[in-house]
Amino acid sequence: MTLFDVYPINNITISRALDSYVWDEEGNRYLDMYGGHAVISIGHTHPHWVQRIQAQLGQIAFYSNSVVIPAQQALATKLAELSGKPEFQLFLVNSGAEANENALKLASFHTGRKKIVAFSHSFHGRTSLAVAATDNKAIVAPVNETENVVFLPFNDEAALAACFAEQGHQIAAVIIEGIQGVGGIVAANNSFLQLIRSLCNAHGAVYIADSVQCGHGRTGQFFAHDAAGVDADVYTMAKGMGNGFPVGGILIAPDIKPKHGMLGTTFGGNHLACTAALAVLEVMQQQSLMANAAEMGRYLMEQLSAVEGLHNIRGRGLMIGFDVEGPLKDLRKVLLNTFHVFTGEAKPNVVRLLPSLAITRPQIDEFMHALRAAVEQLTPAPIHNHNIGPRETLLVT
Numbered sequence: 001m002t003l004f005d006v007y008p009i010n011n012i013t014i015s016r017a018l019d020s021y022v023w024d025e026e027g028n029r030y031l032d033m034y035g036g037h038a039v040i041s042i043g044h045t046h047p048h049w050v051q052r053i054q055a056q057l058g059q060i061a062f063y064s065n066s067v068v069i070p071a072q073q074a075l076a077t078k079l080a081e082l083s084g085k086p087e088f089q090l091f092l093v094n095s096g097a098e099a100n101e102n103a104l105k106l107a108s109f110h111t112g113r114k115k116i117v118a119f120s121h122s123f124h125g126r127t128s129l130a131v132a133a134t135d136n137k138a139i140v141a142p143v144n145e146t147e148n149v150v151f152l153p154f155n156d157e158a159a160l161a162a163c164f165a166e167q168g169h170q171i172a173a174v175i176i177e178g179i180q181g182v183g184g185i186v187a188a189n190n191s192f193l194q195l196i197r198s199l200c201n202a203h204g205a206v207y208i209a210d211s212v213q214c215g216h217g218r219t220g221q222f223f224a225h226d227a228a229g230v231d232a233d234v235y236t237m238a239k240g241m242g243n244g245f246p247v248g249g250i251l252i253a254p255d256i257k258p259k260h261g262m263l264g265t266t267f268g269g270n271h272l273a274c275t276a277a278l279a280v281l282e283v284m285q286q287q288s289l290m291a292n293a294a295e296m297g298r299y300l301m302e303q304l305s306a307v308e309g310l311h312n313i314r315g316r317g318l319m320i321g322f323d324v325e326g327p328l329k330d331l332r333k334v335l336l337n338t339f340h341v342f343t344g345e346a347k348p349n350v351v352r353l354l355p356s357l358a359i360t361r362p363q364i365d366e367f368m369h370a371l372r373a374a375v376e377q378l379t380p381a382p383i384h385n386h387n388i389g390p391r392e393t394l395l396v397t
Helices: 047-057 070-083 096-111 128-132 157-170 190-203 224-228 271-286 289-305 331-337 361-378
Strands: 014-018 021-024 029-032 089-093 115-119 149-152 171-177 206-210 234-237 248-252 311-316 319-323 344-346 350-353
Touching: 029 361, 047 271, 070 089, 070 248, 070 271, 089 096, 096 128, 096 171, 096 206, 096 234, 096 248, 115 157, 149 157, 157 171, 157 190, 171 190, 190 206, 190 224, 271 289, 289 311, 289 319, 289 361, 331 361
Parallel strands: 115 149, 115 171, 171 206, 206 234
Antiparallel strands: 014 021, 021 029, 089 248, 234 248, 311 319, 319 350, 344 350
């Protein structure tokens, strides 16, 4: 049997990982500045995370949501503490796509409506409704196509206001990433998020804050949306929530009432997943990783700004992107294959940096040393014209 070939992969086999480093099967060490799509939040195989999962395995690994699972309430309590949203409710799932799928479904249940507002260059997942709200026709199968999703230009306040003026009575939800990840590290303007909040209030729609990639402390705040100073109705989470263990969730405002059977999942909220997610939050709190993300992010942005050839350096905390063009278009390949540094990309020419929230200044310096060397290697040497004629001689003293 062969594997279904849908992933463009690097010919590297990772056999071991620790902190911000991974090693291939030949023993070569790589600096991980991408964390497997922003998944590694507290560092690879963090000892506290490993110990908590091992201890849980020795007790019980799984039972369904037909019984009381105390770890779920423990996780909800810790999430309330770190997120600053104690009045919200928690529903646990397995992934970011499933989180967004359930958030959209919940908004439709709550409002009795069908229309969803999404934005250009958005990415919300690959399941049926989540992918229908994703602005990438290449991954939307015919069965996913629906007239219920309206795409508007990102950060266009006039277009959003006009849409609500015309269709506000039909809109169930607005879904938006606080900072677009796959879209190229593009932040939603605070005023745009504030307008979403006010329009949703006025028209009875649900504001869904997709925080799958930009949440869980990555920007220095628990949710990137928090920068706007308004609450969403639903926050979706995954990626860094489990530090590599599959887990996702949605935080739900108190005015959205649950009903038995309206949502459900077999594996969501299982004992191991909750334990992994709890361990992540415990490490984040003990090591002040949100503050570290903000501080290291500022330092990394300062260092990047001094490198010639990098354009439009942007982001917040440890969610950073920049554009590369011309001779630097292969920068990621050179960083990986020559200097053993993992980075991410967004089409067509964006390099994405999403390292562990525990990354240190020496590790950033290590990355910058490799980056400068890679840029130098890819940049053509300047041609010096000394205006020497065919019969002239250049004298060197």
